[in-house]
Amino acid sequence: MTSGERGSNVTIIAAHMLKGAPPGLVGESNPSGGSNKIIFIKFIEHCLSHTKLTLEEPHVLMYDIHESHISLAVIKRAKERGLHLLTIPPHTSHKLQPLGHPVFGPFKNYYDKAVSEGMSTSGNVGRLVTIYDICEIAAKAYDLAFTPGDIVSGFKISGNIPLNKNIFDDSEFLRLYVTDHPLPTSNDGNVPFTANNSLTSPLQKAFLKMRH
Incomplete structure (x- = not known):
């Protein structure tokens, strides 16, 4: 006999999608097909479980700044274990x-x-x-x-x-000039020359700073 009352729900996670996968591989799923903050923190934990790192002997993890990568939970866990997070600037990956x-x-x-x-x-x-x-x-x-x-x-x-630092030459940055904004001009039509702007636009300054 079974009770007519509703009991407790039990969830079983069965990883059938991992058929033929390499040993030690873990899997997660998301309806969107992409990653998210919950999945990425599990990825971090999986990495930590296979990496011998300490606060005295830290490691570096390099990645882009997708929103799932920079959650507070990820940053906090990395800091606790000595994992230094290095993000790649946008549009340069x-x-x-x-x-x-x-x-x-x-x-x-x-x-x-x-x-x-x-x-x-x-x-x-x-x-x-x-x-x-x-x-x-x-x-x-x-x-x-x-x-x-x-x-x-x-x-x-x-x-x-x-x-x-010089792995990329100036030609790598030429395509940026297409969307560059013109330098501000004074009332007489001349470009103000100051120590701050010289002859370099804000966008050019940002990339020059990144390079040096």
């Missing part, structure tokens, strides 16, 4: 993100190739790839793309390690 071109670029290509090969094998022709297949496919691409050599190369060509 395509240049300063160490794992962009040398790692994630090839990863996407390897993933696409794995999907094509999987769909063309006997028994899979016409079958759609679903979210339950992603981990198994990504695991194959991950091993090929995330190699120590490519990771080290990514930090080098982005000027992060070893530190190289």
